[in-house]
Amino acid sequence: MGSKNKPKQPPVPSDRPETLRREIIFVLEGRTLSAKDISANVGIREKDVYEHLGHIRKSLGRKGPSLLVTPAECKKCGFVFRKRERLRKPSKCPICRGQSITEPLFSIR
Numbered sequence: 001m002g003s004k005n006k007p008k009q010p011p012v013p014s015d016r017p018e019t020l021r022r023e024i025i026f027v028l029e030g031r032t033l034s035a036k037d038i039s040a041n042v043g044i045r046e047k048d049v050y051e052h053l054g055h056i057r058k059s060l061g062r063k064g065p066s067l068l069v070t071p072a073e074c075k076k077c078g079f080v081f082r083k084r085e086r087l088r089k090p091s092k093c094p095i096c097r098g099q100s101i102t103e104p105l106f107s108i109r
């Protein structure tokens with residue numbers, strides 16, 4: 001019984017991504033925040049912030065404001081993670097293997 005009932009929707013997080021992305025854009029406009037700050041402002045988990053930022057970076061930038069990223073930096077040797085395509089904070093420095101790394105910062109201007 002009920003085997004023909006296809007679930008129409010995959011398990012979706014309760015918050016709609018579009019609304020959340022608009023909120024993230026709103027909190028980032030004219031401000032510079034870390035993913036932790038954004039997660040506190042918008043009320044989502046930090047790891048979800050990075051995912052939304054990835055989408056936001058793609059959707060912005062053709063015209064008008066774009067997502068600016070201040071790259072993470074090693075506190076020990078000063079190595080800057082400039083080429084990093086992923087937005088997430090790196091866990092280890094490739095030069096000195098230090099694990100004390102500043103958080104990347106985000107802004108929309």
Ligand SMILES: [Zn+2]
Pocket residue numbers: 074075076077078079093094095096097098
């Ligand atoms: Zn280092």
